Amino acid sequence: MSARVGMLDDVAAERLGLADDLADLTPDAWSTPSLCPGWTVHDVVAHLTLSTRQSVPWTLWRVARAGGDLERAFADMARERAAAFRPAELLVQLREMAGVDRRLAMSGELDPLNDLLVHSQDIAIPLGRRRDLPVERALPCLRHVWAAPCVGAAKRFAGLRLRASDADWSAGEGPEVCGPVGALLLAANGRVAGLGACDGDGLATARGRFAS
The missing domain is CATH 1.20.120 (Four Helix Bundle (Hemerythrin (Met), subunit A))
Structure with missing residues (x-):
């Protein structure tokens, strides 16, 4: 199929x-x-x-x-x-x-x-190479993985609010983690490296979720 x-x-x-x-x-x-x-x-x-x-x-x-x-x-x-x-x-x-x-x-x-x-x-x-993540491609994927139970993004970041700094997107409630859509896409897919481009009062908590 x-x-x-x-x-x-x-x-x-x-x-x-x-x-x-x-x-x-x-x-x-x-x-x-x-x-x-x-x-x-x-x-x-x-x-x-x-x-x-x-x-x-x-x-x-x-x-x-x-x-x-x-x-x-x-x-x-x-x-x-x-x-x-x-x-x-x-x-x-x-x-x-x-x-x-x-x-x-x-x-x-x-x-x-x-x-x-x-x-x-x-x-x-x-x-050590740069490869851009265009917002117009990354944003639909970010919406997709946030809603996909098998990815577990919403569960991983429960109690936090993720907000894009370069697009009109946010999800969740709580202390904020803010960053470019591409960085949030990586984090939502389980890559702690994505948090390197983020900030906000929820960032330390978000990093702790990966450590655990």
Whole structure:
């Protein structure tokens, strides 16, 4: 089963832009640990090439094989694909799939774009590279993940108010955490690095949520 991709033009632009950004990486850079614990840059790119290739039955089988642990299943699939394809081959695949209007049916229509925006930072930040998160792409994803129970953003920041400094968006009640939409998107997806661009009287509490 497959489904249509939300904001496909933006997804295509992100895939092509990321492939261009990574074209000059050295072998050592491809082996750099990403912001995803236990994943290298190579693993993250391999994961991104799976988006149009996964089927629901195959994914459910892999989750079952991982003892019901979805994160472990995705990590296993990413590492296996990284072992099977060289970096240059994965970049070719990323370009070839740029405008493919297909996603895993058990995912949300904005999940492919959210995945790309967040994983691009999982790669760029450890490499010391800058990759912008355009507000017009990041804001719909932030709204999406805040409302998605499986992401757990609203639960993680319960008792706090998150407010964007560069867009008309806020959510939650309590001491405030304020920052750019891109930074809040990273934090909402479980990346403490996103809080580095934030401030507010709720920031220390927010950081503590990640530490615990």
